[in-house]
Amino acid sequence: MRRIFDFECPDCGNTFEELIDDKIRKIPCTEAGCSGKAVRQLSAPRIDWKRMGLDPGFPSASDRWAKAARKHHATDQGSMRQGKRPNLSMY
Secondary structure (H helix, E strand, O other): OEEEEEEEOOOOOOEEEEEEEOOOOEEEOOOOOOOOEEEEOOOOOOOOHHHHOOOOOOOOHHHHHHHHHHHHHHHHHHHHHOOOOOOOOOO
16 A cells, blocks of 8 residues: 655755655655655654544534534423323434
């Protein structure tokens, strides 16, 4: 599988990105006049704030479900006080 990785050349200090296979660890440096081998660097993973529920403007799926369950439970309690049967379709 091909991915984008960061590389740094130890000879000239050039840093760059390349789309390559997972197994490749060293590639030729892209700097003009440098004949060094650039080494793949560790980089931070991408964090998707919206999907993880860390962005307050975008609640996660579990937060949305919990909110819907609370609302559903509250309406069932009101129905039961009026003598009606609870709606169990959500469960």
